[in-house]
Amino acid sequence: xxxxxxxxxxxxxxxxxxxxxxxxxxxxxxxxxxxxxxxxxxxxxxxxxxxxxxxxxxxxxxxxxxxxxxxxxxxxxxxxxxxxxxxxxxxxxxxxxxxxxxxxxxxxxxxxxxxxxxxxxxxxxxxxxxxxxxxxxxxxxxxxxxxxxxxxxxxxxxxxxxxxxxxxxxx
Ligand SMILES: [Zn+2]
Numbered sequence: 001x002x003x004x005x006x007x008x009x010x011x012x013x014x015x016x017x018x019x020x021x022x023x024x025x026x027x028x029x030x031x032x033x034x035x036x037x038x039x040x041x042x043x044x045x046x047x048x049x050x051x052x053x054x055x056x057x058x059x060x061x062x063x064x065x066x067x068x069x070x071x072x073x074x075x076x077x078x079x080x081x082x083x084x085x086x087x088x089x090x091x092x093x094x095x096x097x098x099x100x101x102x103x104x105x106x107x108x109x110x111x112x113x114x115x116x117x118x119x120x121x122x123x124x125x126x127x128x129x130x131x132x133x134x135x136x137x138x139x140x141x142x143x144x145x146x147x148x149x150x151x152x153x154x155x156x157x158x159x160x161x162x163x164x165x166x167x168x169x170x171x
Pocket of ligand 1: 032034058066
């Protein structure tokens, strides 16, 4: 399968030391030059992701960027990549959509965090939270999507577990 044509949107993961790895680098592929462009904020990323339903993403969408600019991110196994579902709606106000990579790279998990820090892992939990908190009653249930981004197997580091450990401390 050609990864390029799979989808225009990806998430990239960055290892940390917990049992799961937060995905906190976001990238979109230009439809013209095929370079990957990092999107700095989750908010901007979600906006672009939704627009991909109707509009192709090109470098010029980023202020000051053109297709001639060098690629900042490489689609390779220096980091594991996961492809998000294109056209996903933006996260309703008052919530944050988080994606974590499983440490064995077998998949990703999606959950929402409320503004008071409550973690919601299913539609039923979201529905119950909104019902109990009328302040959020204008958040459409259909905008919550637990579709987990697909891990791109060709970017999974082919390393043993040891190398995922934090490097040795320097004295
Ligand atoms: Zn481009």
